[in-house]
Amino acid sequence: MALTVKDILQLGGLSKMRLIAGKGGLNRYVVSLGIADYEFSSFAQASEKNVFEPDMIILSTLLFARDEPDLILATTKFLCEIGAAAFACKTTVFPDLPAEVIDFANHHDFPIIQYDGDLYMESIIFEILDAVRKEDDNFFSEENLNQMIAGSLTNAQIYALSKNISLKLKEYVMAVYIKGEDEDFQLNLERYSKVFYLNRNLNTKALVCKYKNGLFAILTARQNKEKTFRIILDELMEFLSPCKEGLYVSCSRIHEPYKELDQCIRESYYTHIASVAENRAFGSYDKIGAYQLLVPLADSAVMKEFMTALIDPIKEKPEFFETIRQLALNEGDIFRTASSLKCHHNTIRYRISKIKQFLFCEEMSDQEFYVNVSLAVRLYMLNEYK
Numbered sequence: 001m002a003l004t005v006k007d008i009l010q011l012g013g014l015s016k017m018r019l020i021a022g023k024g025g026l027n028r029y030v031v032s033l034g035i036a037d038y039e040f041s042s043f044a045q046a047s048e049k050n051v052f053e054p055d056m057i058i059l060s061t062l063l064f065a066r067d068e069p070d071l072i073l074a075t076t077k078f079l080c081e082i083g084a085a086a087f088a089c090k091t092t093v094f095p096d097l098p099a100e101v102i103d104f105a106n107h108h109d110f111p112i113i114q115y116d117g118d119l120y121m122e123s124i125i126f127e128i129l130d131a132v133r134k135e136d137d138n139f140f141s142e143e144n145l146n147q148m149i150a151g152s153l154t155n156a157q158i159y160a161l162s163k164n165i166s167l168k169l170k171e172y173v174m175a176v177y178i179k180g181e182d183e184d185f186q187l188n189l190e191r192y193s194k195v196f197y198l199n200r201n202l203n204t205k206a207l208v209c210k211y212k213n214g215l216f217a218i219l220t221a222r223q224n225k226e227k228t229f230r231i232i233l234d235e236l237m238e239f240l241s242p243c244k245e246g247l248y249v250s251c252s253r254i255h256e257p258y259k260e261l262d263q264c265i266r267e268s269y270y271t272h273i274a275s276v277a278e279n280r281a282f283g284s285y286d287k288i289g290a291y292q293l294l295v296p297l298a299d300s301a302v303m304k305e306f307m308t309a310l311i312d313p314i315k316e317k318p319e320f321f322e323t324i325r326q327l328a329l330n331e332g333d334i335f336r337t338a339s340s341l342k343c344h345h346n347t348i349r350y351r352i353s354k355i356k357q358f359l360f361c362e363e364m365s366d367q368e369f370y371v372n373v374s375l376a377v378r379l380y381m382l383n384e385y386k
Helices: 005-009 038-042 070-081 099-107 121-139 142-150 155-164 183-187 189-198 226-240 257-278 291-297 301-315 318-329 334-341 345-358 366-385
Strands: 018-021 032-035 056-060 086-090 112-115 172-180 206-211 214-221 247-251
Touching: 005 121, 018 099, 032 121, 056 121, 070 086, 070 099, 099 112, 121 189, 121 206, 142 206, 142 257, 155 257, 172 183, 172 226, 172 257, 183 189, 189 206, 189 214, 189 226, 206 226, 214 226, 214 257, 226 247, 247 257, 257 291, 257 366, 291 301, 291 366, 301 318, 301 345, 301 366, 318 334, 318 345, 318 366, 334 345, 345 366
Parallel strands: 032 056, 056 086, 086 112
Antiparallel strands: 018 112, 172 214, 172 247, 206 214
16 A cells, blocks of 8 residues: 555654654555745745645645744645645744644544654655655555556456555546666666656656666646647756767557556557667657567467568578568558668569569569568567567
């Protein structure tokens, strides 16, 4: 299950934090943090209230209420109303909170936590966000992601995963698999997954987790619009700032979260596999064409038999093999294939004729031959990648 206020209070680095009211709310879920400090003195302004989300622990020194203690109760009521997980106050300015604040918190089962001056806000933030990250990593373990890609989780399991991650999923989700081939990306992989949780703005729209030397990003929005998700993805990529050289960013289609989160994961990873196999960035699942079928079936006995029958006889003949590979990559276009191989288009036609003879399929039309060899070549490239 997702972390609760009770779990947070049991973290080793937060042993000095103590609950002073709202014991009945210890099972409230915690997904992130917010800070209500000096600038919160005008908390009634909508522009300042909107920075907080449900299920946040709100940290404060209470400096904003130093000259107006009544603001503490007003703030507590507001945070309780929006569904905050808890209100954590430093004792430096107010060693004791007003009785009416304690009474309100107890009556509404809204946890109020106090901590002393020797516990710094930065330490609290690190402890809580690291705990949230580790909990997300448990749900998005490599084993669970493998099962989502394989389609072997039940609807109930997908629903449970969707509900228990720190990201509160909105009406729609998209998955993105991000992987760089350069050494810099691999060296920074751990940092990417850790520093992400420090971005309070992104935490309400995205979540990242490591998988096979890459990152899965789950994006969520209220609108079923590609443009909306593209804005979130651009913001995420700007924050992570990975080296763009050799970088694959592979997007799924947009889906409903609690039923189809596994499909998002599957589509984005299939897009990545297709991209690496062809050494080109397809970018999105809609653009990978036949790979939508070939990626999940590439390891099947039927597909391997089909591939072997066409590829094995010419694999040791580089000129033949490279001709059909380029023919597949250039979508059957003779002129583009000739350009790729730096020869005349009649040379390509001659080679195709010789290959058809070699494979005993002279009776095939050029179009039928292209369909068969393009599938075989793509299956070969997929198996080479794996």
